[in-house]
Amino acid sequence: MIRYVITLCDGPSCMQKKSKELQEIIEKQLDNLGVRQKVQINLSGCLGMCAKGPVMVINPGYTIYGNISEKDVPEIIESHIVKKKPLAKFIVDQDHLFNRFYRVFGDVNFFGKQMRIVLRNCGIIDPENINDYLSVRGYEALAKVLTDMSPKDIIAEIKKSGLRGRGGAGFPTGFKWELAASEESLEKYIICNADEGDPGAFMDRSTIEGDPHTVIEGMIIGAYAVGAKKGIIYIRAEYPLAIKRLEKAINDARQHKFLGDDILGTKFCFDIEIRLGAGAFVCGEETALIHSIEGSRGMPRPRPPFPSVSGLFDKPTVINNVETLANIPVIILDGAKWFSSIGTEKSKGTKVFALAGKINNTGLVEVPMGTTLRQIIYDIGGGIPNNKKFKAVQTGGPSGGCLPEIYLDTKIDYESLLAAGSIMGSGGMIVIDEDSCMVNIARFFLEFTQNESCGKCTPCREGTKRMFEILTRITQGKGKEGDIEKLERLGNMIKKSSLCGLGQSAPNPVLSTIKNFREEYIEHINYKKCRAGQCQGLFNFEINEKCIGCGVCKKVCPNQAIFASPKSKYQIIQDKCIKCGLCFKVCKFNAINKILKEVNLWKRN
Amino acid sequence: MEKKLVLVHIDDRPYQVEAGQTIMQAADKLGYHIPRLCYHPKISIEGACRVCIVEVEGMKNFVASCAFPIADGMKIRTHTKELRTARRDIVELILDNHPEDCHTCERDGICELQRLAYAMGLRHRHFEGEKKDYEKDLSSTAVIRDPNKCILCGRCVRICSEVQKVNALGHAYRGFKTVVMPAYDMPFKDSVCTTCGQCINVCPTAAFVEKNYTQELFEKLQDKKFVKIAQIAPSVRAAIGEAFGFPPGRAMHLETVACLKRLGFDYVFDTQLTADLTIMEEASEFLERLGGKGKLPMITSCSSAWMKYMEQFCPDLIENISTCKSPMSMMGALLKSYFAQKIKKNPTDILSVAVMCCTAKKYEAARPELEIDSLRAVDIVVTTREIAWMIKSAGIDFVNIKGEQFDEPLGISSGAGAIFGATGGVMEAAIRTAYELYTGETLMDIELNDLRGLSGIKEGKINIDGKEIRVAVAHGLGNASELLSIIRKDPDRFHFIEIMGCPGGCIGGGGQPYAGSNSIPLDEECLRKRAQALYDIDRGKTIRRSHENPDVQKIYKEFLGRPLGALSHKYLHTHYKPKEPRGIIPEEIKAR
């Protein structure tokens, strides 16, 4: 009967360090000890720990031995397998749950440069099978806190870890818990905010779909720490699979006595309920989220009082983001000391980013805080496709700012992104190349936020609309002198005066593009020129002499703007053209030119 | 207990203020009136308009002073350059999405937004753009909603849900498209709106106004066919002066009568008289119920908004409701029967107009069950505001006019009829009469101070012939619903209950003059003064008990016979039926 699986790294680096030879020695030693039949030996692809090679992993337990030489092996085998005592001096990060991601074999370029704590099980275990989670030390953190940690210990540990809310604002999680724990109330709530509203961000969905139990375990630990008896996962209804997996996970957890009364044989009782959100962006704001759960319209209210004092049904309430909660079990198991060794001075741990836009490897990446934007975009993201030039990166979803090339070496953490004029947000990262017009991009994001404004406070409701109108005007070539100043004036006022985070950050895309790409605004307004050729009011389609008169363009034109003329067979009536670009796309003879307008107002005068 | 004091700096001046209040509350007491819009002391803090922002040292953003608690060592600035610009821009943003039709607007000159824009020094505009474009909701007989004028301060939503607990209004849609509307955008007439008009009272603009009948009335007053008769509600006289610049608390019924005569009314009668009549009927009905004939506690039925609320939300208590009509409808009924006979006119030739403090009376007047021989008892209802405007519009000098008395035979009233307009008044008046009807002795101590004042639910006890009668009074539908839940739990706790739909009773009705420039809507001090005006009328009368009113006695002798008699039942009583509104029905009622 096989009791252990030894996995030897057979990546190029370890191979050089003679991992193959090690296998023979291991086999020999196993024979010597008479335990050969208990152990299975595997070779694996690169485990991504080349610096510590040769590397050997013994399962179960995921004990990783590194820097081992031929003479060490017999000792390790004897100690670990016969004496059942892992040999500490060769163990590399044995306790660190995140190491398990190295099992994502065969894709080391992408994963090797990441550090997966939150996503440690995503893409590895079967999310619908609680046994998979249990096999990777699942619910051990819960057992640990219930066995020998008091709520105060937990809060102290989380505070020590330096974990900050991953929902965007970066409020220290331990402090939040402490506030709620210090409130005297028989009823308290813990809410998991899974109302992921940022377009392009999907780390919460992925976490829940890939590893729902982690979030549940984090919630139970949080509930134990603050004294909540009831938890609510507020998740948007647009995530049916995540909801299904959560429901299954909650049911499985109940059957295993991780939820419900007398959890794991202790007196602690806690249960979780799922509430579905209708997908309003503003419901990610915690007071709006509370209103939504209470059954009211999702509109934020002024704070204070903060939810930790008076939240759901006016009871003390802790609201944590999915990603924050997924960090909790790891911190409990591997310790605050280790966790706080990752990251920068004020931002600890890792952060998941959703890479999107003009980048080769779109997807989810998790990196330690302090990684530079360049590392993410070029090393992990694989750079910009089609050899285009990098223009900007937009972080923090629709409320974030656009950072140009000079910020590429910014080390990502809450403070440095803020200083650069953007925000961490929930971790959206959209890469913009030279083909994109910054004015148009600012307009795009503002269109989203102004549509999603709850409509409560004046600056956000009316102000973003006016900014949007001005931007629309500029992109249509109708920009006026003074428009930039108006945008800045409105934007700064909205930032400082709005009721909630949505309004306070809505002008960011505009203000940051004005700051970093002012010349593009000026070109649009003064020269009626869009250098990226994206703004519909600022270019024309014209048919050139290559036209053979096939008539395809005329057929596709939705506005009958193309007609046959004797001179060049076909012509576009500019007044009727809506710049949809269909003719440009269907023409097989390169007979349609996209001509950028450029008016030099100085010359004309 | 002494409150904890904290030291704060406002605009660099140090002050000791009590802890536990908001920046705005503290500043108000120190003479800093921070500009504001969505804030109203009676309802919850919304923090929506952002006009009241101030700068607090150490805070990244401006804070809304209405919502932010004051703290020790706080350094607050209320009018830095940046703040002034921000506030100005915020008010401009509101104006930019508001129809610029001040000259043709009903609230021109008495509009909070106008005042605010003036105070902010808006002299030119920077950010004009698209404006919202919605249709007016003209469906209701009483309240008109104009979403285009709405600035989304949310006061109406909050007063409707928090003070009145009707929840007829809510925000719908998001962002720029946000609009305040009844559930599912149903027409007002089909919604749960009780037409109390409190939304009109608190609206800073003209997004809510009463349905205006002034033009129709002006036309009919010129029509020779009609005998034109007006009745004036008790609380109109306590407030109408405010519309002409008088301070609150002056009873100006004589001036009003004189003005109405000049507007073309042939007779001006006093609704206080039918208030006395109501008391006769209601007190008799109460004694009958007390004697075992009918359900207790008996609940008053004078308030039209309350009646609609009751039919919609508490049909389980329908048997507890007094069958008496409201004084207005009683007067209307008498005009088209008793008085028509007296002046030998066909009831169809009588134009019955009611000048009311109330918007819901417009709704009541149109109720089919209150018709007299298939004729509406009251043809037109105008509010205090409307009549004040008509007087101004017709060029009648209200301020300097010589007062005139109400006409006979429906002009004499007792003090009991006057106090109908203030919360607790109906109960007080009813007890004065019921006591005597029951015991045969005159109640000497007639001022029941337990039942006066503005606390939400008031309770009182009176000993009638050795029997302890427990009474309760609620004003505002929110307080009413609270009182009703007490009754549902403990049906024997009270014998007699008075409910008025509006805060303060009729004096705080939805048709009363708008708050002036130095006042706020539904200001408690103003309500108290209006009530005092009515109590002063009561005190000034020699007849202070309804049954002593000679006109009432004459009506019974000449026409009705006796209280609760056959003719009384025909003309003065009615019955209510449950209504199922198209809104949301509370679970507790659905379960029944």
Place this chain on the structure above:
Amino acid sequence: MANPLEIIKKKRAEAINSIMSKGYLSKKRVYVGMATCEIAAGSKDVMDVFKSAIANGLTDVYLSQKGCAGRCNLEPTVEVIEEGKIPVKYCKVNKDMAKDIIEYHIKKGEVIKDWIIK
């Protein structure tokens, strides 16, 4: 009574046994990405191909689903782990490719190099 840590250790041992008993130590382990994004890209069809292959007699294969690993542009992904060999991850797999993976890689041990993530 056992403390929570002891309970959880027992549960983990049971869990591992349960996974082992389902053939975890088979010659080949196949993981199909089954998050919303992967399903949208077509991983359900791919999963069905593997399931029906096993139903139709493919042996010594442990098949499991997994969550999203973050490789959005390359989905659906199929990971094949073979004892003693470098594991491979196929990207942008469709039904026909899944059949080929079974035919060539799983049955014959030939890795289809063109389809793996490099």
